[in-house]
Amino acid sequence: MISFIAGGGAAEIGASFYVLRLGDTFIGVDCGFRPTAANHDPWNVEKIMPNFDVCPKLDYLFLTHGHLDHVGAAPCLLERFKNLRIFTTEPTKFIALAQWHETLKIAERDKTPPPFSGDSVHSIASKIRVLEVNSEKNFGEFSVTAIPAGHILGAVSLLFNYKGKRIFFSGDISFQDQELIKGAKHDFQVDYLISEATYAGKSRRDRREERDRFLGDVRQIINNRGRVLIPSFSIGRAQEIFEMLRKSDIAGLAPIYIDGAARSMTDIHQVFLPHKINRHVNKHYVENVAHRLKIFEQKPCVVIASSGMLSGGASVGYARNWLGQEENAILFPGYIDPFSPGYAVLTTDHGDSVALTEKNRTIRAYIKRCRTDQYHLSAHADQSELLMMREMLNPQFTILVHGEPEDMEKMIAENALGSIFTPKNGEEIVLE
Ligand SMILES: [Zn+2]
Numbered sequence: 042m043i044s045f046i047a048g049g050g051a052a053e054i055g056a057s058f059y060v061l062r063l064g065d066t067f068i069g070v071d072c073g074f075r076p077t078a079a080n081h082d083p084w085n086v087e088k089i090m091p092n093f094d095v096c097p098k099l100d101y102l103f104l105t106h107g108h109l110d111h112v113g114a115a116p117c118l119l120e121r122f123k124n125l126r127i128f129t130t131e132p133t134k135f136i137a138l139a140q141w142h143e144t145l146k147i148a149e150r151d152k153t154p155p156p157f158s159g160d161s162v163h164s165i166a167s168k169i170r171v172l173e174v175n176s177e178k179n180f181g182e183f184s185v186t187a188i189p190a191g192h193i194l195g196a197v198s199l200l201f202n203y204k205g206k207r208i209f210f211s212g213d214i215s216f217q218d219q220e221l222i223k224g225a226k227h228d229f230q231v232d233y234l235i236s237e238a239t240y241a242g243k244s245r246r247d248r249r250e251e252r253d254r255f256l257g258d259v260r261q262i263i264n265n266r267g268r269v270l271i272p273s274f275s276i277g278r279a280q281e282i283f284e285m286l287r288k289s290d291i292a293g294l295a296p297i298y299i300d301g302a303a304r305s306m307t308d309i310h311q312v313f314l315p316h317k318i319n320r321h322v323n324k325h326y327v328e329n330v331a332h333r334l335k336i337f338e339q340k341p342c343v344v345i346a347s348s349g350m351l352s353g354g355a356s357v358g359y360a361r362n363w364l365g366q367e368e369n370a371i372l373f374p375g376y377i378d379p380f381s382p383g384y385a386v387l388t389t390d391h392g393d394s395v396a397l398t399e400k401n402r403t404i405r406a407y408i409k410r411c412r413t414d415q416y417h418l419s420a421h422a423d424q425s426e427l428l429m430m431r432e433m434l435n436p437q438f439t440i441l442v443h444g445e446p447e448d449m450e451k452m453i454a455e456n457a458l459g460s461i462f463t464p465k466n467g468e469e470i471v472l473e
């Protein structure tokens with residue numbers, strides 16, 4: 042028997058937790074938080090977690106990459122299934138560990154109960170085994186090959202082989218080369234495809250054009266002696282944007298700073314990509330609160346700060362300080378959840394007020410006078426690339442996950458796709 046069920050991340054983006062049943066073996070792929078409530082609404086621990094009850098037991102967990110919506114809840118999963126064997130790539134191991142420590146730090150700072158204990162992080166750290174990419178690892182009943190997925194440092198797709206049947210989890214995947222990470226390439230076929238669908242129903246603008254538009258806008262704000270805040274995911278996006286700016290003329294026009302959790306994640310990138318990220322990158326880090334307060338007043342300047350959706354972290358402080366001045370800009374480099382404060386900031390009209398969370402977690406309204414914009418620099422396949430991947434891999438059935446339900450339905454209808462499922466969380470699909 043081969044079956045698939047999602048405990049989270051099926052008809053949604055977030056809380057990815059997929060269970061593949063191969064006979065009597067239960068295999069988990071990813072185990073993340075739901076990002077809207079993450080960062081980390083302590084009153085909603087239930088809401089941010091995937092549902093672990095979808096499997097009676099779990100033998101293995103494979104992590105595709107280190108984003109919070111894919112690894113955040115893994116320590117809780119280990120608390121539930123003590124004999125779990127856990128595998129991922131070496132960079133993802135480092136990124137995930139940093140994410141879990143950051144989660145504990147935020148909980149401590151906010152004096153709220155953390156979703157898992159420090160002991161759980163310690164025990165998951167000792168259990169993770171490293172997967173080499175592009176090499177088939179045999180587990181007896183089945184084998185798995187981790188295949189680079191583009192997207193972010195360490196990200197892989199997973200190709201399972203069970204009794205001659207090939208089951209492919211794309212994970213978050215990107216086919217275009219980025220500043221630091223090369224795009225994914227496939228030259229094989231599979232029986233079943235579990236595909237991400239973040240950009241189903243959408244065609245992304247050309248990446249190079251978007252990069253030029255982004256750099257042009259940053260340059261314009263700098264030339265007018267304004268400040269630019271780039272709220273960014275701490276992993277991947279922050280380092281790609283930094284590299285993009287560093288290689289451009291903007292580096293000579295204004296200081297570029299990195300703040301928030303993006304700093305320690307940049308350290309990890311520096312370890313794994315030493316030829317791409319200079320070891321002097323830490324000169325760009327905002328050192329402490331006093332340094333940050335100084336930068337609030339500095340102009341022109343560019344700050345790349347996490348979180349990417351202004352739901353917490355260093356970026357919120359810059360947004361609070363810079364939102365009200367015409368010469369400044371808040372430029373979002375990727376996807377923003379429609380329920381996030383970032384989305385509210387982006388969509389509020391000039392002169393209207395928008396709510397942001399204060400340090401003490403009260404909400405205060407700010408008048409928006411700065412410029413805002415969004416750029417499609419996300420590291421995800423767009424619809425045409427998703428269709429290309431499906432054509433190339435030529436599966437018997439496709440399961441779409443990690444997408445908005447309406448977008449996935451639109452993609453299926455517009456392209457008259459057959460043999461394709463869009464399950465809900467908790468809905469089991471028996472493949473064989
Ligand atoms: Zn991701």
Ligand SMILES: [Zn+2]
Nearest residue numbers: 108110111213
């Ligand atoms: Zn994701």
